[in-house]
Amino acid sequence: MTVSASHTGAARWAAVRPWLGVAARLGLAAVWLIAGGAKVGDLAASGRAVNAYQVMPYDVATVIGAALPFVELALGALLLLGLATRLAAGISAALLVVFVAGIASAWSRGLAIDCGCFGSGGQLAAGQAPSYLPEILRDLGFLALAGFLLIWPRTPVSVDGWLAGPPVEDDDE
Numbered sequence: 001m002t003v004s005a006s007h008t009g010a011a012r013w014a015a016v017r018p019w020l021g022v023a024a025r026l027g028l029a030a031v032w033l034i035a036g037g038a039k040v041g042d043l044a045a046s047g048r049a050v051n052a053y054q055v056m057p058y059d060v061a062t063v064i065g066a067a068l069p070f071v072e073l074a075l076g077a078l079l080l081l082g083l084a085t086r087l088a089a090g091i092s093a094a095l096l097v098v099f100v101a102g103i104a105s106a107w108s109r110g111l112a113i114d115c116g117c118f119g120s121g122g123q124l125a126a127g128q129a130p131s132y133l134p135e136i137l138r139d140l141g142f143l144a145l146a147g148f149l150l151i152w153p154r155t156p157v158s159v160d161g162w163l164a165g166p167p168v169e170d171d172d173e
């Protein structure tokens with residue numbers, strides 16, 4: 001590869017990367033807003049969904065389940081606005097790792113539950129089969145979006161960008 005071709009590739013990446021960041025930011029925002037919005041109307045069901053994983057006492061699970069939709073909505077709002085993007089991406093990544101671990105744990109222990117990711121969740125009815133692998137793969141995809149934003153949080157059309165001003169030409173943030 002010639003120096004010219006290498007420079008062209010780097011220039012192309014520098015032009016495309018911010019817009020990939022917008023797509024990642026808005027995509028992850030939509031995930032959190034939909035997930036939190038689906039659960040916020042029935043916090044007791046959200047608590048039961050967390051309890052279905054059987055990894056903590058019932059009282060702790062219900063408190064976490066009741067708080068989770070508000071955390072998801074807050075993350076969605078921050079990402080939608082592009083405010084504190086790296087922080088929101090970091091918290092998103094941590095939550096997604098916990099979700100993947102929880103689903104994998106339920107799978108390995110033979111539990112038959114709905115993850116509760118986009119609704120009430122909990123124990124599945126007799127004869128229903130869980131869909132753990134697609135849920136884990138989906139969450140790993142969301143984790144990749146969060147990872148992208150951890151590395152490159154500055155995106156166009158964001159409060160962060162407005163507050164920080166235009167990026168420097170060689171800004172690799």
